[in-house]
Amino acid sequence: MRVWRNARLATLSPRLPGLGVIEDGAVAAEGERIVYVGPSADAPAGEAIDCEGRWITPGLIDCHTHLVHAGDRAHEFELRLEGATYEEIARAGGGIASTVKATREASEAELVASARPRLEALVSEGVTTVEVKSGYGLSTVDEVKLLRAARALGDRASIVTTFLGAHALPPEYAGNPDAYIDLVCEEMIPAVAEAGLADAVDAFCEGIGFTPAQTERVFQAARVRGLPVKLHAEQLSNLNGAALAAQYGALSADHLEHLDAAGVAAMSRAGTTAVLLPGAFYFLRDEKIPPIGALRAAGVPMAVATDCNPGTSPLTSLLLAMNIAATLFRLTVEECLAGVTRNAARALGRLDQVGALEAGKLCDLAIWDIERPAELVYRMGFNPLHARVWRGR
Ligand code: DI6
Ligand code: FE
Numbered sequence: 001m002r003v004w005r006n007a008r009l010a011t012l013s014p015r016l017p018g019l020g021v022i023e024d025g026a027v028a029a030e031g032e033r034i035v036y037v038g039p040s041a042d043a044p045a046g047e048a049i050d051c052e053g054r055w056i057t058p059g060l061i062d063c064h065t066h067l068v069h070a071g072d073r074a075h076e077f078e079l080r081l082e083g084a085t086y087e088e089i090a091r092a093g094g095g096i097a098s099t100v101k102a103t104r105e106a107s108e109a110e111l112v113a114s115a116r117p118r119l120e121a122l123v124s125e126g127v128t129t130v131e132v133k134s135g136y137g138l139s140t141v142d143e144v145k146l147l148r149a150a151r152a153l154g155d156r157a158s159i160v161t162t163f164l165g166a167h168a169l170p171p172e173y174a175g176n177p178d179a180y181i182d183l184v185c186e187e188m189i190p191a192v193a194e195a196g197l198a199d200a201v202d203a204f205c206e207g208i209g210f211t212p213a214q215t216e217r218v219f220q221a222a223r224v225r226g227l228p229v230k231l232h233a234e235q236l237s238n239l240n241g242a243a244l245a246a247q248y249g250a251l252s253a254d255h256l257e258h259l260d261a262a263g264v265a266a267m268s269r270a271g272t273t274a275v276l277l278p279g280a281f282y283f284l285r286d287e288k289i290p291p292i293g294a295l296r297a298a299g300v301p302m303a304v305a306t307d308c309n310p311g312t313s314p315l316t317s318l319l320l321a322m323n324i325a326a327t328l329f330r331l332t333v334e335e336c337l338a339g340v341t342r343n344a345a346r347a348l349g350r351l352d353q354v355g356a357l358e359a360g361k362l363c364d365l366a367i368w369d370i371e372r373p374a375e376l377v378y379r380m381g382f383n384p385l386h387a388r389v390w391r392g393r
Pocket of ligand 2: 064065066232307309
């Protein structure tokens with residue numbers, strides 16, 4: 001038994017109000033599981049770790065990333081600064097297609113190696129669970145390779161994988177998106193399901209992605225395999241993707257800049273979590289803010305994630321994601337912290353395991369050198385992590 005004593009706990013427990021604060025608290029773990037959360041005075045005996053009054057939060061959860069990919073798009077960033085548009089770059093063979101090409105050329109080991117520094121950046125800020133999407137392979141072998149690479153990162157954090165074959169149209173299917181969706185539904189989803197490589201299925205429902213009808217076919221194929229769904233919805237336009245996702249009981253609908261009232265209501269009814277991705281909003285210099293007030297009023301749980309990807313959000317800091325969410329979306333400190341813990345766990349269907357300090361959950365802790373939780377949201381580019389505990393260690 002290990003006991004972290006003399007700490008101030010922000011438990012984020014769904015049963016407690018606000019951050020679920022316990023002053024002079026302790027967390028005890030037997031192996032990788034929490035067995036006690038409460039006042040230090042009542043904590044069980046065991047190997048004691050004196051936290052010297054520091055704050056403990058649940059280990060942070062990045063619930064939406066494209067962490068595994070080859071190459072980068074720094075040169076495109078330079079071109080954009082010189083005035084080129086995203087569309088011009090894409091037509092010249094750049095954009096998402098350039099990342100697909102690089103990812104297809106990389107071996108599984110190379111994908112793992114290139115993702116590690118990005119994962120370590122997250123881990124250094126107390127992240128203990130990371131969702132990783134496929135979607136830069138776009139062929140059965142390359143999607144499987146990417147998901148296997150993602151799972152290999154499970155030696156440093158808990159990895160949740162999402163199959164995103166319907167991310168973009170691969171060049172060999174240009175002009176024939178329905179045939180590509182056939183491949184996604186009839187070959188790729190069965191393959192990744194049988195290999196046990198996907199915890200959920202996602203799609204990019206957008207003018208430059210796939211239509212609602214194509215998205216629905218993907219959802220049906222996921223349902224046949226018993227896989228939960230989520231969706232990149234309403235990022236650049238409103239195709240009513242969030243409502244479609246809610247109809248399929250989606251764990252989450254993500255981005256949501258163009259979400260309307262009907263979409264909010266559908267998500268609320270279905271218990272679908274809204275995953276906000278302020279890094280992409282910032283990097284694309286977007287101006288349309290997601291309908292935060294309406295989501296809040298409807299009681300839709302809100303999560304915050306990095307969307308770490310080379311094209312629209314080369315962000316590997318969940319602390320900075322919270323700062324952008326607060327500054328540009330006006331999320332409160334409480335909402336930001338719930339967004340990277342409890343509600344991020346909801347977005348992954350893992351609230352029974354992670355996302356709050358509660359007996360029975362995994363002992364994933366972030367121990368911080370701060371005086372008050374607001375500091376985690378307020379600073380930009382400063383990392384006050386004292387220690388990370390992942391599965392009790
Ligand atoms: N939405 C995005 O903004 C990214 N993917 C997605 O579904 C774009 C990814 C890229 O440009 O590489
Ligand atoms: Fe994304």
